[in-house]
Amino acid sequence: MNVVVCVKQIPDPAIPGQLDPQSNFLKREGKLILDDSDAYGVEMALQLVDAAGGGEVTLVSMAPNNEASGLRTALAMGAAKAVLISDPALAGADALTTAKVLAGAIDRVKPDLVLTATEATDGYTGTLPEQIAGILDLPSITFAKKIEIVGATVKVDRQTEAGYDEVEAPMPAVVSVTAGVVEPRYPSFKGIMAAKSKPVDELTAADLGVTPGAGQQIVSVIAAEARQAGEIIEDDGEGYLKIIEFLEQQKVL
Amino acid sequence: MDFNETPEQTMIREAVARIAGDFGHDYFVTKARSGEKTTELWDALAGAGFAGVGVPSEYGGGGMGVTELAIVCEELAAQGCPLLLLIVSPAICATIIARFGDDAQRSRWLPGFATGELKMAFAITEPDAGSNSHRLSTTARRDGEVYRLRGTKYYISGVDESDAILVVTRTSVDEETGKGRLSLFVVPTDAAGLERTVIPVEITAPEKQFTLFFDDVEVPAENLIGTPDDGLRQVFHGLNPERITGAAMACGIGRYALDKASAYARERRVWDVPIGAHQGLAHPLAKAKIDLELARLMTQRGAWAHDCGDAMAAESANMAKYAAAEAALACLDQAIQTHGGNGLATEYGLADMWGIARLLRTAPVSREMILNFVGQHSLGLPRSY
Numbered sequence: 001m002n003v004v005v006c007v008k009q010i011p012d013p014a015i016p017g018q019l020d021p022q023s024n025f026l027k028r029e030g031k032l033i034l035d036d037s038d039a040y041g042v043e044m045a046l047q048l049v050d051a052a053g054g055g056e057v058t059l060v061s062m063a064p065n066n067e068a069s070g071l072r073t074a075l076a077m078g079a080a081k082a083v084l085i086s087d088p089a090l091a092g093a094d095a096l097t098t099a100k101v102l103a104g105a106i107d108r109v110k111p112d113l114v115l116t117a118t119e120a121t122d123g124y125t126g127t128l129p130e131q132i133a134g135i136l137d138l139p140s141i142t143f144a145k146k147i148e149i150v151g152a153t154v155k156v157d158r159q160t161e162a163g164y165d166e167v168e169a170p171m172p173a174v175v176s177v178t179a180g181v182v183e184p185r186y187p188s189f190k191g192i193m194a195a196k197s198k199p200v201d202e203l204t205a206a207d208l209g210v211t212p213g214a215g216q217q218i219v220s221v222i223a224a225e226a227r228q229a230g231e232i233i234e235d236d237g238e239g240y241l242k243i244i245e246f247l248e249q250q251k252v253l
Numbered sequence: 254m255d256f257n258e259t260p261e262q263t264m265i266r267e268a269v270a271r272i273a274g275d276f277g278h279d280y281f282v283t284k285a286r287s288g289e290k291t292t293e294l295w296d297a298l299a300g301a302g303f304a305g306v307g308v309p310s311e312y313g314g315g316g317m318g319v320t321e322l323a324i325v326c327e328e329l330a331a332q333g334c335p336l337l338l339l340i341v342s343p344a345i346c347a348t349i350i351a352r353f354g355d356d357a358q359r360s361r362w363l364p365g366f367a368t369g370e371l372k373m374a375f376a377i378t379e380p381d382a383g384s385n386s387h388r389l390s391t392t393a394r395r396d397g398e399v400y401r402l403r404g405t406k407y408y409i410s411g412v413d414e415s416d417a418i419l420v421v422t423r424t425s426v427d428e429e430t431g432k433g434r435l436s437l438f439v440v441p442t443d444a445a446g447l448e449r450t451v452i453p454v455e456i457t458a459p460e461k462q463f464t465l466f467f468d469d470v471e472v473p474a475e476n477l478i479g480t481p482d483d484g485l486r487q488v489f490h491g492l493n494p495e496r497i498t499g500a501a502m503a504c505g506i507g508r509y510a511l512d513k514a515s516a517y518a519r520e521r522r523v524w525d526v527p528i529g530a531h532q533g534l535a536h537p538l539a540k541a542k543i544d545l546e547l548a549r550l551m552t553q554r555g556a557w558a559h560d561c562g563d564a565m566a567a568e569s570a571n572m573a574k575y576a577a578a579e580a581a582l583a584c585l586d587q588a589i590q591t592h593g594g595n596g597l598a599t600e601y602g603l604a605d606m607w608g609i610a611r612l613l614r615t616a617p618v619s620r621e622m623i624l625n626f627v628g629q630h631s632l633g634l635p636r637s638y
């Protein structure tokens with residue numbers, strides 16, 4: 001059972017992000033970390049490989065400047081190796097170009113299953129899993145909260161607004177994993193030291209036969225409207241009337 | 254010169270921060286106040302291999318040094334979970350046994366330190382000796398195949414959660430100088446004739462403080478670490494890691510306090526702007542930050558010097574402990590001040606750190622003894638005592 005997990009390395013969300021004033025793209029020059037939302041896919045993949053009793057987890061990632069520190073975190077968790085596509089020609093690549101690149105790298109690994117997050121924490125495009133599945137002509141299941149492998153079939157509890165659907169697909173397939181559905185393991189000390197010597201294959205777009213397209217342009221960025229200050233009512237004993245009035249206005253009552 | 258940590262050191266930092274962060278300061282305080290132990294945190298930390306980072310790899314440890322153990326101590330404290338036992342057990346005891354124990358002793362105890370399953374307290378301080386190790390009065394007398402220990406130790410941390418205690422004893426006296434010759438013994442905490450009583454202290458920590466009474470405690474001769482009468486040299490080898498990891502813990506407390514203070518000062522508005530915009534609050538926090546980063550640098554240098562056997566280890570470790578304890582107190586005090594009345598509220602988790610931060614000005618070696626050391630050894634001033 002070999003699983004590819006697509007992971008993104010992003011600027012630390014704890015540090016306020018900055019946009020490049022010329023291109024309006026998010027600045028990604030500094031140290032990047034493993035997107036938290038990808039840790040769930042990595043954990044899920046490690047559990048599936050464990051349950052299968054053999055195989056390995058391969059990471060596939062696209063990042064500028066051969067940045068691999070986020071990959072090391074996932075390797076320390078237990079992934080066996082990584083493929084990193086880093087190419088100045090891919091700067092500002094749109095989701096479709098990114099999908100082509102990742103699909104090209106996945107295709108070389110020929111895994112039984114591809115896991116992704118539902119969306120990245122810095123971009124929130126949320127289209128990549130389906131694009132990858134489309135390019136590779138694989139079945140796609142989104143918003144998995146539980147994954148089970150039975151023979152050559154992947155069975156998924158797929159989260160919906162009302163609950164979940166039980167769906168299945170023949171493998172290989174692309175499955176996006178909802179954040180929070182498993183508890184990502186801590187990298188152990190041994191895992192951290194082992195990660196040092198795990199292979200990270202570095203590729204360019206040309207290696208994968210992908211020609212970056214025109215990419216995308218961000219023509220304008222507008223600050224989100226600040227939330228209006230709330231109304232403060234001093235409670236003189238009749239405050240509850242104001243609450244009722246407000247709830248009636250909102251047609252809640 | 255390179256001030257960057259290795260990627261592995263950074264990942265140790267991140268992993269320990271995650272483990273400790275999942276437990277959090279509330280967990281730490283709840284356990285400490287109820288008299289319970291932070292066993293779950295210790296097990297998670299040790300289970301992932303972080304308590305044993307400094308234990309030689311041939312005994313199942315991480316094979317790293319005090320540098321990495323200090324990172325572990327700092328990150329725990331930075332999440333509001335400073336663990337004194339980490340300073341005592343792996344930093345002092347494991348270091349001494351790894352360096353001076355014979356093959357049998359190393360094989361017997363180091364695997365336990367590597368997994369964190371073995372916890373060992375360290376007993377040197379005595380009521381009548383204080384900082385003067387030459388005046389130790391706890392004696393160990395050879396009696397056939399055993400030694401018999403008599404005497405009293407106090408302010409010994411975490412005895413009730415330790416399997417054994419590394420006890421510093423006097424085994425003979427130098428006739429010319431009148432100074433005691435010391436030997437170190439591993440004594441099981443349940444040894445016959447060993448009694449302990451709790452010393453109530455105003456420190457919010459899971460580790461309790463104890464007075465220990467050794468009344469003819471029989472210890473097998475093979476529990477004497479290394480060479481008889483060579484204990485003082487052995488102790489000094491363990492005290493630098495103690496100072497460095499103590500300094501790292503203080504630095505972590507400083508970071509914990511400044512994180513809370515700066516977050517509060519960015520958000521809290523009393524007039525039109527966040528209170529952090531007022532220089533009356535911003536400048537003291539900035540100064541505390543500078544003092545903290547200076548202390549962190551010296552702590553890292555002390556760890557580096559110890560790990561590579563550099564002669565500056567003792568001076569750096571002392572300076573780091575001094576600077577870090579002062580910085581931690583300054584950070585915590587200013588964090589409390591920044592929080593106004595909330596600074597002393599239980600909910601904000603600051604005032605409950607005061608005891609442990611203040612302890613680090615006194616222990617493991619007092620501020621004044623460090624100043625004595627620096628005066629004498631760094632400046633060549635006459636010895637003061």
